[in-house]
Amino acid sequence: MDIVVCVKRVPLTEEVDLVIDGQKKGIKKDQLAFVLNDWDNYAIEEAVLLTEKHGGTVTAITVGNEDDEEVLRRCLAMGADRAIRIEAGDTSRFDSFGISKMLSRVVKDLPFDLVFTGVLADDDYCGMVGMMVAEQLGITHANMVTAIEIEDGKVRTTSELEGGLGEVSLIELPALLAIQTGINEPRYVSILGIRKAAKKELKVMDLSELGMSDEELSPMAIIDEVYLPPETEGAQILAGDPDKIASDFLEILTKKGVME
Amino acid sequence: MSELFVVAEHRLGEIREITFEMLWKAGELAQEHSHTVTAILLGHEVSPIAESISDRADKIIIFDDERLKNFNADIYKETIAGLIEESKPILTLIGNTSRGMELAPCLAVRAGLPLATDCIDIMFKDDKLIAQRQMYSGKIFSDVSFAPSAGYILTIRSGVFSKDRIGDRQAEIVKKDFPLKDMPLKKDFIEFVETAAGDVDISQAELLISVGRGIGEEENISLVKELAEALNGVVSCSRPIVDKNWLPKHLQVGTSGKSVSPKVYIAVGISGAFQHMAGVSGAGTIIAINKDPKAPIFRTADYGIVDDLFKIVPVLKDRVLETKKG
Numbered sequence: 001m002d003i004v005v006c007v008k009r010v011p012l013t014e015e016v017d018l019v020i021d022g023q024k025k026g027i028k029k030d031q032l033a034f035v036l037n038d039w040d041n042y043a044i045e046e047a048v049l050l051t052e053k054h055g056g057t058v059t060a061i062t063v064g065n066e067d068d069e070e071v072l073r074r075c076l077a078m079g080a081d082r083a084i085r086i087e088a089g090d091t092s093r094f095d096s097f098g099i100s101k102m103l104s105r106v107v108k109d110l111p112f113d114l115v116f117t118g119v120l121a122d123d124d125y126c127g128m129v130g131m132m133v134a135e136q137l138g139i140t141h142a143n144m145v146t147a148i149e150i151e152d153g154k155v156r157t158t159s160e161l162e163g164g165l166g167e168v169s170l171i172e173l174p175a176l177l178a179i180q181t182g183i184n185e186p187r188y189v190s191i192l193g194i195r196k197a198a199k200k201e202l203k204v205m206d207l208s209e210l211g212m213s214d215e216e217l218s219p220m221a222i223i224d225e226v227y228l229p230p231e232t233e234g235a236q237i238l239a240g241d242p243d244k245i246a247s248d249f250l251e252i253l254t255k256k257g258v259m260e
Numbered sequence: 261m262s263e264l265f266v267v268a269e270h271r272l273g274e275i276r277e278i279t280f281e282m283l284w285k286a287g288e289l290a291q292e293h294s295h296t297v298t299a300i301l302l303g304h305e306v307s308p309i310a311e312s313i314s315d316r317a318d319k320i321i322i323f324d325d326e327r328l329k330n331f332n333a334d335i336y337k338e339t340i341a342g343l344i345e346e347s348k349p350i351l352t353l354i355g356n357t358s359r360g361m362e363l364a365p366c367l368a369v370r371a372g373l374p375l376a377t378d379c380i381d382i383m384f385k386d387d388k389l390i391a392q393r394q395m396y397s398g399k400i401f402s403d404v405s406f407a408p409s410a411g412y413i414l415t416i417r418s419g420v421f422s423k424d425r426i427g428d429r430q431a432e433i434v435k436k437d438f439p440l441k442d443m444p445l446k447k448d449f450i451e452f453v454e455t456a457a458g459d460v461d462i463s464q465a466e467l468l469i470s471v472g473r474g475i476g477e478e479e480n481i482s483l484v485k486e487l488a489e490a491l492n493g494v495v496s497c498s499r500p501i502v503d504k505n506w507l508p509k510h511l512q513v514g515t516s517g518k519s520v521s522p523k524v525y526i527a528v529g530i531s532g533a534f535q536h537m538a539g540v541s542g543a544g545t546i547i548a549i550n551k552d553p554k555a556p557i558f559r560t561a562d563y564g565i566v567d568d569l570f571k572i573v574p575v576l577k578d579r580v581l582e583t584k585k586g
Contacts, residue, residue: 011396013396013397013399014397014473014531014552015551015552015555017554018396018399018400018554020400027396027400096365096375097368097369097374097375100365100369119361122396122397123395123396124395125377125378125393125394125395125396125397126377126378127361127365127377127378128364128365128368128375128377129365130365131361131362131364131365131366132365132366132368132369134366135337135365135366135369135370136369139446140334140446140447141333141362141366141447142362142447143333143358143359143361143362144358144361144516146455156450158453158455159358160358160455160516161271161357161358161359162276162357162358162418162515162516163515163516163518163519164454164455164456164509164510164516164517164518165271165452165453165454165455166452166453166454166455167331167449167451167452167453168449168450168451168452168453169447169448169449169450170447170448170450171446171447171448172446172447175446175447178361178362181499181500181503182499182502182503182504182505185504185505218407219407220373220374220375220406220407220409221374221375221376221391221404221405221406221407222404222405222406222407223402223403223404224390224402224403224404224405225402225403226395226400226401226402226403227400227401227402227403228399228400228401229394229398229399229400229401229556229559230401232559232560234558234559234561234564235546235548235557235558235559235560235561235562235563235564236562236563236564237558237563237564237565237566238563238564238565242567242571242572242575243575243579245565245567245572245575245576246575246576246578246579247579248563249547249565249576249579250579250580250583252524252545252547252563253467253491253524256523256524256544256545257523258466258467258491258493258523258524259491259580259583260492260584
C-alpha cells in the first residue's frame, strides 16, 4: 500500500491580529508562526497508520520554498518514508488549479495506491486542490473521509455529510481521499524525532524538471483584493471588572428566562 | 442573455436548504442581468423535488435513472459537463457542501472552467464576475475575479442567501435521457450511518454552555462543566473538542454536528468559524467569551466578554451559585 500525501504549511492566525499587505493581495506573514495544516496532520497520521498495518510507503509532498521543508520534516518524523518539495518560486502567483497541476505531474510518476490530501487548508479555505489532483490523475475519490478500511484491493470509506450523517462507500484503487479532522489522533512529534528523520530522503524538484512553464500554470481565479471584514453592529461587550461583568451576565440570563 | 445553472442537492428524497439559497441568488442575478435560471436535477423518482422548486427556476433539467439513486460525483461530473458544453451557462452554482466540494473541483477541471469555492456573494462589476470569499477563518475577506471564460463555476456557502421558498417563475420541465447507463463505476454506495448518536439531545436544550478550542487542555473542560451545572444548563462543544476525543460527537454543534436552538447559547473559547455558527442560527441569545477581540464570533454574538476564560468563567460560576443560595 503506497500512499502519497499532499501537505501545506500555513500560518497560525487564531488570536492574532492580521494585517493586510501593501498590495492588498494577502496578509503580512513575517510575524506569524507557521505549522503543518491541521487537516494534513491527520492525513499523514492516517497514511502512516495504514502502512504500519498493511505495509508500503508514505511519501509527503508539498509545493513551496525552503521554509516549507519544515512541515515535510515533521511528516518524516511522524513516519513518512520520504518527502518531495516542488520548488516553484513565489507560490502566490498560482491558484489551486496551478498547484494541483504541479502535484499531479509529480504524483503521476510515483508508485501509489492512495493519494491523501486534507479537506481544506486553514489559510485560504479553498478545498479544491485534492479533487483537482484526482481529476487530473483520472482516479476516483471521496471527500471528508472520517474512516478508512482496506479490504480485498478496495478501500471502504466513511464520508462525513452535513447534519451528523455518514456515507459509507466501497472504492476501487487507486483513489484520492480528502481526509477530515478527527479521523485519528495524530502522534506527538519531538524535536529529537525531527532530528532523527533528517536522514530520510527529501527531494527537491523545480518546475523545469517537471517540464512545466508559468504559462500553463497561469491562474484562472485571481485575488483582486483582500480586506478586513465589513463592520457589523457586533456583540455588545460586557465591560468593567469581573464583578460588574458577572452582574451583567446574570441579568441577561434572568431576562432571557434561563435563571431559575 | 445566458443561463444560470443551479445544481440541486437532495438527500434521502428531501431537497437540501442550500438548493433554495442558490436558486434565490440565481434569481436575483437573473433579474438584474436578464439571464434565466436552470435547475439541474439528477436522481431517481425526483418529481416531488422538481415540484418543490418549480416556481424558483425557468427550466428544470431532470435526469431520472435508477443509477442516480445515490450521489456519485463521477456520474454527476460527466453528466453536468455534457450539459455545460451544450448550453454554455455563464454560471454554474453548486453547494459548498461535502458533496459539492467533491463535485465542483472535478467538474471545473473536466469542463476547463474557472472555479471559486465557498463564496458568500456574487457580483457582476462592469460585466466582470466577482466572487466574495473569506480566508483565515473569516478574519479576512477577499474579492476573486477570473481569467476570461465562457462560463464559471462557484460553490456557495450554506446559510448566506435567503431560504425564501416562494418564487415567481414557472419552470419548464425538461426530462433528458440519462447518457451514462453503462459507465463503469469505481465507487459504490454502501449505506448511510448515524455518526452522532448519544443519550443527550442538545437540540432540545434551553441553555447550552459550549466549549471550544480556547479551553486548551482536556482537564480544563471541567471549568465549563461546573458552570453548566451551576446554571442547570447542558454542555455542548465545537468541532476541535470532538476531533480530540475530549467530548462525544453527539454534543457537537455545527454543520457536521447538530443544529441547536436554545434560549441562550454561551460560547466559551469558541472562535466562531462559520461551520460552527451555522449550527446556532436558531439560538435566541448568544453570549461569547473569548480573549481575542477580533474573534469572528463577536460579529454574530449578541453579548461578548473579552477576557481570559480561565479567569472569568470561575467568577461567573461562583456568582451564579451565590445568587441561587439567595
